[in-house]
Amino acid sequence: MMTTGADTIRIDGEEIPFTPGQTIMDAALAAGIYIPHLCHYPGLPPSGNCRLCVVEAGNRSVAACITAAAAGQEIRNDTPALNAARTAITQMLFVEGNHICPSCEKTGNCKLQAMAYHLGMLDDHFAQFYPHRELDASHPGILLDRSRCILCDLCVRASRDIDKKNVFAIAGRGTDAHLVVNTPSGKLADSTLAVTDLAATICPVGAILIKEKGFEVPIGQRIYDRQTIRETGLQEHVERKNGD
């Protein structure tokens, strides 16, 4: 067996470099290795909630986005067992909310949908939960439909750390967990959220939508009609604003 160098890790047998402070995810993406993820967005602090990026490091299962790369790590990522678990987790996210892909404005631009394609998911497998979740159409420019929220926390982090507005939070326990708006009314209209904010556009699914943009880009020419989630995942990055 080959040995791994002082500042390298090995993912599925491929040796890649890392710099101290990088997570397994950081190192992998930098080296062009895709580890499936939904709640991670390079440039934002990682959260570790979706668990799609769980890999095996030695005999431990760890989330790549929140685990530091360490010299000599032997990591398994693209294995049938891990991809089966990822498919099951994606199915869980589908049945937990109300996902209406064919009629959703996000279709073709949706990461959950793209992840399902990437993993070869053919059905929901589990019984639907059909939750009742509040819709907030109060904002003139932005729609919040919690029915499709996957609780990825991206809008929360984007608003807090990039937009510096702290518009969102996740409240509640277990499957009661839900997105709340940081205003006395709890309504988006009373928040400072703007259409140009990162928090308004980062949503991976159709939970936060910009109004009056419906089907501007025709189906067939949308993001994941043109590329796979693997390709997007390797490219995207939030630019930090000044002072960060």
Added chain:
Amino acid sequence: MCCLYRFGSNPAILAGMMNRSNPLAHEHLLHRLHAIQQQFRHIPPHAMQQAASEFNIPLSQVAAVVAFYSFFSTQPRGRFDILFSNCTSCGYLSGEQDLLRMLCQRLQVTPGKTRADGLVSIGETSCIGMCDQGASLLVNGVPVTGLNADKIAQMVQLVTDGTPIQQWPAAWFETSDTVHRRDLLLTNRLTSGSALRKALLQGSDQTLTVIQQSGLRGRGGAGFDTGKKWQFCRAAPGSARYVVCNADEGEPGTFKDRLLLREYAGTLFEGMALCAFVIGAEKGFVYLRGEYRYLLPHLQIRLDQHREQGLLGKHILGQADFDFDIDIVVGAGAYICGEESALIESLEGKPGIPRIRPPFPVTHGYLGQPTVVNNVETFIAAAHITVHGSAWFKAAGSSTSAGSKILSVSGDCGKPGIYEYPFGVTIRQVLDDCGATDVQAVQIGGPAGTLLSPAEFGRVIAFDDTATGGSLLVFGQQRDLLAIHRNFAHFFAHESCGFCTPCRVGTQLLKNTLNNITDGRGTATDIGELQQLGRIVQHQSHCGLGHTAANHVLDGLQKFPHTFSRRLQPQFTARFDLDQALASARQVTHRDDAAAHLDNE
């Protein structure tokens, strides 16, 4: 790693929350919200805004905290707010009758709802730690134990008459701790101050060395080496250090800390002060589960006595540079807050979402500073070790597991209660001692632990065999194990913090699948389904709750396959019950006649 906190954490504000010179002095966000809940029977929006501005935190943080903890509500609860424990030992189903339904019927209350006149609400809550006291409930937060049909009948009258609970029979609120077996820690009481005097005499290095040499490991479940933990914390850079006692005792079937807090609080505080002396902390917290709030006045008195004796506060035992004091923070109904990093989040006035680990609390704990979190029993053991020495401690127990373990034994046995044994005792011995005959199975370590079949009763209680935080549940032959699994699955689905997908959704799916099998709609595929789901929840989840939530199902499938298979349907069966699905339509139309039902042939 940059993202330690789900909410931006502002140490200055958080420190202010605890600062005694602050007008909100003694107040913690959870305590403030508790007071509001008491006053209005819920937490109305204006009160949330008020709290947010008082504590100078985002309103969304207050809303998230209110939504997270079971004992807070945004809808008014009844003037008599009754929560039955749903534990397999102290729950409303532990006897012959369904006491919850009985009370609901007699008082005309829908479970989980508040009666229209606002007089009473009745619901259920996870184990309240009264497992040796019979069926139990909390009324306005105070435990009533030893429930039976008789008491329920009297309660109906008391509630209907609006009799304040202060005037309810005093005996109802008494809990008697029965210790059936005493060993190292429960035989002799330490003289107050003896551990601290010895520590001051020998110095902090030597005190730590003795703890390290004793082989003491954490008593809360995970069994981490206590001496190592203290040493890591002491060595970690930081501007302050903290000592936290985990008195959350949320694992169903565990009630040994309840005894320790009531009878040995002084030794606990001394153990915490010892730790403070070793690591150089000035501040400590006891995180007390909300279910044990009734112990608070007693604990406050014991704290005051300790201060008077010079064992807490400034210049402990006259030592110029040794200041240490303890605050008690009371939780509000969330099992996950027993997980040490969730506990710290809760201490910081946030929802109990487990942090990313590493970094561990020993380096980045409360307010990001080095923090030791130990179980109640661990601190008490440390005090005894300091007085009696490491050899005394190591003489008891087994090679991997030094000393003794205090067990809370409950379920189908003649003598439920507290048993202290040296590590290495067999399950069979415990069962003999507690008068358990005709045992079908034992659940050791609570629902998160291990299910043992009689073939395994020769196994021993030790860190390298069957480990337990203290819970030992006995199930007799007459018990339906499937009902037990269903109960446990409901527990985890209810207590999952909701942060990560596999646990948040997976625990619901496990619950639903077990419901299906129980209701006679399970088929052979459900067995494979449970196995697969169980493995995903176990391996892909973020924290210990998810890692252990499926253990009971996986154990059951392996050791008691018949429990599941005999309930399966031999032919194709719809997972979906059409008639059941129409229940809500029947409810809306106030119909329940034959024509409103499908033919269920």
